[in-house]
Amino acid sequence: MSARPPESPRAYRGRLLTPIAASPDGAAVRFLDDALLVVGGDGRIASVTPFAPGAFRGPVLDLRPAVLLPGFIDAHLHFPQTRVIGSASGPLLDWLERSVFPEEARFRDEGYAALVAGEFTGRLLASGTTTCVVFSSSCARATDRLFHALLSAGLRGIAGLTLMDQSCPEALRVPCDEAIAAARDLVQRWHGGGDGLLEFAITPRFAPTCSRPLMEAAARLARDHDLLVQTHVAENPAEGEATLRAHPWARDYVDVYDRVGLLTGRALLAHGIHLSPREWDRIAEAGSSIIHCPDSNFFLGSGRMRLSDARARAVSVGLGSDVGAGRSFDMRRGMSSAFDNAHCLGDRLSPADLFVMATQGTADAVGLGRAIGSLEAGKEADFIALRLPEHVLGEAATLNHLVFASDATVQRAFVRGSPVYP
Structure with a gap:
């Protein structure tokens, strides 16, 4: 089945890692140890914020301890x-x-x-x-x-x-x-x-x-x-x-x-x-x-x-x-x-x-940088939930393990906010 945008806003909780605008010193990322990613009914990201109880009116899919990443x-x-x-x-x-x-x-x-x-x-x-x-x-x-x-x-x-x-x-x-x-x-x-x-x-x-x-x-x-x-x-x-x-x-x-x-x-x-x-x-x-x-x-x-x-x-x-x-x-x-x-x-x-x-x-x-590539409001919600070993904590350890280790597992994948894996 092809990916279709969700009909109503959905929210996902997890750790989160995403590129942000580059600094003069090179590549820059944003890491949140506990984040809330909200996807609108149009399949675009509505917001990315630190998690706070009651911040979203509706069910929240808790994917912790997985890390939410751009696909x-x-x-x-x-x-x-x-x-x-x-x-x-x-x-x-x-x-x-x-x-x-x-x-x-x-x-x-x-x-x-x-x-x-x-x-x-x-x-x-x-x-x-x-x-x-x-x-x-x-x-x-x-x-x-x-x-x-x-x-x-x-x-x-x-x-x-x-x-x-x-x-x-x-x-x-x-x-x-x-x-x-x-x-x-x-x-x-x-x-x-x-x-x-x-x-x-x-x-x-x-x-x-x-x-x-x-x-x-x-x-x-x-x-x-x-x-x-x-x-x-x-x-x-x-x-x-x-x-x-x-x-x-x-x-x-x-x-x-x-x-x-x-x-x-x-x-x-x-x-x-x-x-x-x-x-x-x-x-x-x-x-x-x-x-x-x-x-x-x-x-x-x-x-x-x-x-x-x-x-x-x-x-x-x-x-x-x-x-x-x-x-x-x-x-x-x-x-x-x-x-x-x-x-x-x-x-x-x-x-x-x-x-x-x-x-x-x-x-x-590839000419898609305005639509995808990072998790930020306004972009299309192409993202994955990646399960790392439980001892991997914090931004530096998460990046190192993501790039150099081979024991992470993809738990879920979404395109335009619609689940495509598993």
């Missing part, structure tokens, strides 16, 4: 890779050929796609992810099944048909005209569906597998409907070399997307490990976002993204699991891997930095 946002993952998590056949191009492409070919079977779609949405919700930005397969019917599953689960989802018309297995290749027609049909059926919870994203897999005409047509479709664009960039050196062999008219990887019209303020570029200063500057100028996928980067040995390069240019950075190269749907693992990635580069990220990155920072990166 996690996974800005980059692959639906057809759900069942190949942990397939260690990297590096990237070898892993795609051996593990990913054979599995993705199975999604031409609509029944198989529907089965995995149910597993996919269930694992997201069990991990506390309430918003996802997803690559489907190149099969339109499988993508339709994915949208049906997102709607049924009540998730907030942005997803797209994966475009690839060259340098890929024939079972996955879809010619330009056919792919764009299928994408246009999916836009008409699903973009804005679920009362606005669902969006269609233009999804070129990556430059080596997309012809210039396909990317140019995709960019026109994105402009015509004001759609997000999601793709990969500079994940692996061999991938970068393949990009320039396929598109010798471009000066570098980012220039490919720039010249075809895909590099815009609505573009989400996953990985961004091997970017030149010129490419970073152009991404900043275009207003595109980088999606950091550290767990995947470690698993495939792709390298380490320098968050400092993005921060120096005020480039928005979101966090992605990148399932299935990422080894878990749990964004807490993504936060921990981002800490390790920075630590290996001699940088430091605090637990608050990482928590904000996985919530408000990722919401900002």
Whole structure:
């Protein structure tokens, strides 16, 4: 069943942790040891206050000792890779050929796609992810099944048909005209569906597998409907070399997307490990976002993204699991891997930095920052109740355990104030 706003105000009691407006010193959070979160009948947060008896006229669902948090946002993952998590056949191009492409070919079977779609949405919700930005397969019917599953689960989802018309297995290749027609049909059926919870994203897999005409047509479709664009960039050196062999008219990887019209303020570029200063500057100028996928980067040995390069240019950075190269749907693992990635580069990220990155920072990166990402009055009530061990008390301990430990349990999840998990 899709998420629907509650018909009357509801209130929830628990500990609470949320990002707040950043201070000059960096990420900032608000922690309440005993909070009252009130959700209005419109599915928006009406108030967040310290708990006081009698402050709310009506029943209060007491979720203590759970901590109320914004729902996690996974800005980059692959639906057809759900069942190949942990397939260690990297590096990237070898892993795609051996593990990913054979599995993705199975999604031409609509029944198989529907089965995995149910597993996919269930694992997201069990991990506390309430918003996802997803690559489907190149099969339109499988993508339709994915949208049906997102709607049924009540998730907030942005997803797209994966475009690839060259340098890929024939079972996955879809010619330009056919792919764009299928994408246009999916836009008409699903973009804005679920009362606005669902969006269609233009999804070129990556430059080596997309012809210039396909990317140019995709960019026109994105402009015509004001759609997000999601793709990969500079994940692996061999991938970068393949990009320039396929598109010798471009000066570098980012220039490919720039010249075809895909590099815009609505573009989400996953990985961004091997970017030149010129490419970073152009991404900043275009207003595109980088999606950091550290767990995947470690698993495939792709390298380490320098968050400092993005921060120096005020480039928005979101966090992605990148399932299935990422080894878990749990964004807490993504936060921990981002800490390790920075630590290996001699940088430091605090637990608050990482928590904000996985919530408000990722919401900002995908263009949803005014609607979700924190628990504050006026925002849509996407939140989770997370059970931590009883000895974990106070703001610092809660943040540390949230980011670095693995024994927390998602008890409940809500989208627009409506329960979606369990």
